[in-house]
Structure formats: structure tokens, C-alpha cells
Amino acid sequence: MMxxxxxxxxxxxxxxxxVLVTFxxxxxxLAARWRGVHVEVFSLxxxxxxxxxxDKSGxxxxxxxxPLGGYVRPHGFDDPEDATEEQKAAWIPGRTFHDKSVWSRAIVILAGPVFNFILAFVLFVLLFATAGQxxxxxxxxxVLPGSAAQNAALQKGDxxxxxxxxxxxxxxDAQATVAQTPGQKTTLLVQRNGQSLEVPLTIGSTQDSRxxxxxxxxxxVFAVEPGKALPLPQAVSAGAKATWNTVVQTLNGVWQIFSGQHTARDLGGPLKIAQLSGQVAQYGFASLLSFMALLSVNLGLINLFPVPLLDGGRLVFYAIEAIRGRPVSKRVQEVSFQTGFALLAGLFLFSTFNDLSSFGLFRWVATLAG
Known part of the structure; x- marks a missing residue:
């Protein structure tokens, strides 16, 4: 790589x-400001x-x-039991996070993932209104050389x-059908020069290197028909549909990993995101916008997972508090946050290991050693 x-x-x-972290x-x-909570720090x-x-608001x-994330620190975010006397003395009456109702606190936490979905929608609309769909x-x-398609004599235009x-x-649909039947002998019905033709085919097979x-x-390689810029109302409709479809596809991908249809080794981490960002950028700004929209949906969904330390984990605690009428015990929260930290740290290390494996680092090290 140059x-x-x-x-x-x-x-x-x-x-x-x-961009994703900022939004x-x-x-x-913005949700904290709306609910009357002073924000001490906004860090990228x-x-x-x-x-x-x-700024003027302090x-x-x-x-x-x-550049692996960011955070907002609301005023009085810590529980009063954990705060020192000096911290308590600095609290601004009526502007602390912990003094707000459970609903206001939930709104502040939920707003982060919601803004990721809004960003994805806006990016899709911008993409469809300018570059089309x-x-x-x-x-x-x-047809790729040496492929099953070449062996079956498929032709351009089929x-x-x-x-x-x-x-x-x-x-x-075609890709999913083929992916599920490696090595299978079958037939393809294709339309060639206006006529239907049955072609015998043995589907190729590729083994995951991991x-x-x-x-x-x-x-x-399938044909791509360039899009035409859509009128704004149609772009808005297409953007909403694309955002929803991305949510469904992402959740389906997560389910396939948990159900064993895909291996967890398919998980990518920050290094993979960096690699894909560079690859997508070379195809132009429109491709980069599409990639950002997909990532924004993923970031929003991941943060809604009910894992302590993530927004979704805090929302679970607030839901329990709303039902019980009192917060979850301090001990339960501490153990949950420690477990969540260990889980997220393990996931980060695992995904980074996957990234390095896919880049061939360990194979390269093995050749040096042996």
C-alpha cells in the first residue's frame, strides 16, 4: 500500500x-440542554x-x-452517594443530571442512538437527492476467470x-441462494438474447480463511444501473426505507451470528472500519456517504443493546427504576458495569484479533518464525 x-x-x-461520534x-x-441539565464537557x-x-453556557x-469515540459529561452525572463534599458544593441547583426524573434521564441517554438513526436518514436522503439510488x-x-460461472459458460448480458x-x-436473493449451497450441482435458467436457456452449473465453494x-x-459481477437524482419527496421516502432496511439487515446479521448461521469471526473492529473507509473513499463521496449511513445505523443499534456501560444498559436500569419506583441497588449497578466493561473489552480485543487475522498479520509472523 502506497x-x-x-x-x-x-x-x-x-x-x-x-462525524458519527459528533452526531x-x-x-x-441537545437532549441534556432541553431537559435542563448543564453539560460540563463535550469531547471528541x-x-x-x-x-x-x-462556551457562554459553561x-x-x-x-x-x-479518535475512537467521544463523550458528553452531564453536570452531576455521578450518584450523590459517590460524590465528594467538594463536588456536591459545586453542583448547580436544578441543573444536575441525577436530580432529574427518570424519564428526563432516559431521554438524555436515548437521544444519542436516536441521532445516529437521524443522521443515517439524512445521509440517505442527501445521497438519493443528489446522486440518485x-x-x-x-x-x-x-464473469470471473476460473469461476463456476465461467465453467458453466455464462456470458455478459445473461x-x-x-x-x-x-x-x-x-x-x-441470488447471492443468498448461491451462498447456502456450496458445491451443489444445479441448473440456472437465464435469459440470453431474448430467449430462455437452462444452463447446468456446479456452484463454487470458498472456505473462510478464519x-x-x-x-x-x-x-x-452483476450490472449496476446508475441512479438518477430523485425529487426531494421521493428522496425522503427512499431515505426512510433505506434506513429501515439497514436496521433490519443489521439485526438479521446479529441474529445469524448468535444462531450459528455465521461465525463470530465475521465481526470486524476499528481496523476493519478504517480499511473499509479508505476503500470506499476511493469510489467517491457518494459511496462514502452511503458507508457512513450504514455505520451510523450500526452505531445506533449497538448502543441500544442492553449491555451495561452502553446507552441500552442504562435505559434498562431506568426502565426498572420506573417500574419499581426506586433505582436499582448500587451493588447491582457496580457488578453490572464491571461485567459490561469486561464484555466490551473482550469484544474489542476479539474484533481487533479478527482484523489482524484478516490482514494476514499472524500468517506473516508464522512465516518469520518458521
Whole structure:
């Protein structure tokens, strides 16, 4: 990889993550201001502040060197039992987080993920209103050398209508059908030069280098029809639909991992996101917007998972408090947060290990050792 590619990857990664984190934390910030909570700190990134300034409301804004997240610190966020006398003396009456109703606190926490969904929607609308909505057709644009498609003599322009006995509804349907049947002998019904033609085919197979299950592979590139800019009302409708579809697809992907349909080794971490950011950026700003929208939905959903330390975990505690009429015991919260920290740290290390494995680092180290 050339130096300019490294720079493109780094700049794209910082830009993408910076926008997503800014909007997420902006949701917390604006909701806190709306509910009458003073915000002490709004930080983009972690670590010592590179730049900081204080606005008229008393909020300190920071830009920090580690671009892996950010945070908003509401005034009086700590439980009164944990606060020192000095901290209590500095509290502004009526402006502390812990003094607000459980509903107000829940709104402040929920606003972060909600803003991620709003950002995804806005990005999709902007994309469709300017670049349009490209359509991928189940028409062969090219055949990969040595693939199952080449062995079956598929040609450019062939439209895949049926695989075996399954009528194909679109490209995603074709890809899913092929992926589930590695090595299977079947027939394709294609339309070629206006005529229907049955083609015998043995679906190819690819083995996950990280030990996952084999997946079927056809070996074609499907034709993409460039989109046309949509009128704003249609762009809004298409943006809402795209956001919802992304939510459904993301949850389906999570379910497939938990149900064993996909291996957890498919999980990617920050290094994978950085790599993809650089790769997507080379196809233009429209592609980068689409990628950011997908990531924004993922960030919103992940933060809603009921894991302590995440927004979803706090919302669970607030729901229990609303039902019981009193907060969850301090001991339960402490144990939950410790468990949540261990879980998130383990997930971070595991996903980073997956990233390094996919980059071939460990194979390279093994060759040096042996």
C-alpha cells in the first residue's frame, strides 16, 4: 500500500468516525440542554485535549487525539452517594443530571442512538437527492476467470431468472441462494438474447480463511444501473426505507451470528472500519456517504443493546427504576458495569484479533518464525 493510500485511509477513517461520534454525542448534549441539565464537557476523542474552549453556557469543548469515540459529561452525572463534599458544593441547583426524573434521564441517554438513526436518514436522503439510488440488476456484467460461472459458460448480458427450482427475485436473493449451497450441482435458467436457456452449473465453494463455514460462490459481477437524482419527496421516502432496511439487515446479521448461521469471526473492529473507509473513499463521496449511513445505523443499534456501560444498559436500569419506583441497588449497578466493561473489552480485543487475522498479520509472523 502506497503512502497516499495510508493517508486516504487515515483521513477517511477519522472523518467517518468523527462525524458519527459528533452526531451521537450531539444527541446527548441537545437532549441534556432541553431537559435542563448543564453539560460540563463535550469531547471528541479520548486522551488529553489537543484543543479546548469554553462556551457562554459553561460547557468545555474538547478535541482529543484518540479518535475512537467521544463523550458528553452531564453536570452531576455521578450518584450523590459517590460524590465528594467538594463536588456536591459545586453542583448547580436544578441543573444536575441525577436530580432529574427518570424519564428526563432516559431521554438524555436515548437521544444519542436516536441521532445516529437521524443522521443515517439524512445521509440517505442527501445521497438519493443528489446522486440518485443505483439499482443492481440480476444481469451478468462480467464473469470471473476460473469461476463456476465461467465453467458453466455464462456470458455478459445473461439475466439470471432461476437457480434450481428457486425463482430469483433480485441480486440479493441470488447471492443468498448461491451462498447456502456450496458445491451443489444445479441448473440456472437465464435469459440470453431474448430467449430462455437452462444452463447446468456446479456452484463454487470458498472456505473462510478464519475457519468459518464454506459458502457458495457463483463468480459473476452483476450490472449496476446508475441512479438518477430523485425529487426531494421521493428522496425522503427512499431515505426512510433505506434506513429501515439497514436496521433490519443489521439485526438479521446479529441474529445469524448468535444462531450459528455465521461465525463470530465475521465481526470486524476499528481496523476493519478504517480499511473499509479508505476503500470506499476511493469510489467517491457518494459511496462514502452511503458507508457512513450504514455505520451510523450500526452505531445506533449497538448502543441500544442492553449491555451495561452502553446507552441500552442504562435505559434498562431506568426502565426498572420506573417500574419499581426506586433505582436499582448500587451493588447491582457496580457488578453490572464491571461485567459490561469486561464484555466490551473482550469484544474489542476479539474484533481487533479478527482484523489482524484478516490482514494476514499472524500468517506473516508464522512465516518469520518458521
Amino acid at each position: 503512502i497516499h493510500e495510508y493517508l486516504r485511509t487515515l483521513i477517511s477513517f477519522v472523518f467517518v468516525l468523527g 451521537h454525542e450531539l444527541g446527548h448534549y 476523542g479520548f486522551g488529553p485535549a489537543l484543543f479546548k474552549w469554553r 460547557t468545555e469543548w474538547r478535541i482529543c487525539p484518540i 443505483p439499482h443492481v440488476r440480476n444481469e451478468v456484467a462480467s 439475466v439470471i431468472l432461476r437457480i434450481g427450482t428457486h425463482d430469483i427475485a433480485g441480486v440479493e 475457519g468459518g463455514p464454506a459458502r457458495g460462490l457463483l463468480g459473476v
